[in-house]
Amino acid sequence: DTEVTQTPKHLVMGMTNKKSLKCEQHMGHRAMYWYKQKAKKPPELMFVYSYEKLSINESVPSRFSPECPNSSLLNLHLHALQPEDSALYLCASSQIPVLRGFGNTIYFGEGSWLTVV
């Protein structure tokens, strides 16, 4: 079982709605991620938070707004989405890699299925 918990599992929203996706981890990881996954594709990185600060934004449209209230929680606020934003949104976490060390495992949640109508 994954130790990264995401809610809701399914979300249907209209193009004018505002909704949020939530993620929680209790593994003590200080890096947290949002990925987007379309059908039959690998996960695609959207945002990275390191020590609760946004460190990577992969040119994501402003209708997606991430937030990291504390070291265990990660939110993704959604507003004025388009039908093409329908996808599986994955939250993930990892330890911060040690410089000159080996890479660390990224642990994924089960995802939130988003449908924009």
Place this chain on the structure above:
Amino acid sequence: GENVEQHPSTLSVQEGDSAVIKCTYSDSASNYFPWYKQELGKGPQLIIDIRSNVGEKKDQRIAVTLNKTAKHFSLHITETQPEDSAVYFCAASPKTGGYQKVTFGIGTKLQVIP
């Protein structure tokens, strides 16, 4: 940047047979190679990983091999079972600071036929 190629994209095997998925990477700075299994409707789950200072790692029916010189790594599943049916992603990660960067392959859909 890193580029990970994975093949085959689909693989069908009879129950009890072995399955092999192969990946290549381009960045010699990559030193960590996880494999994820994604079942329908679920998030990717780590099944095995290997670091660049090791050539092979085994966990029950699953093994991974790494050839650093050729920049190849492979997943081997023996005695396949229907519950092994899923999409498998290989990935490559460099040593970085600040966050864990990872590049995924395109995925292999494995079907185990009972």
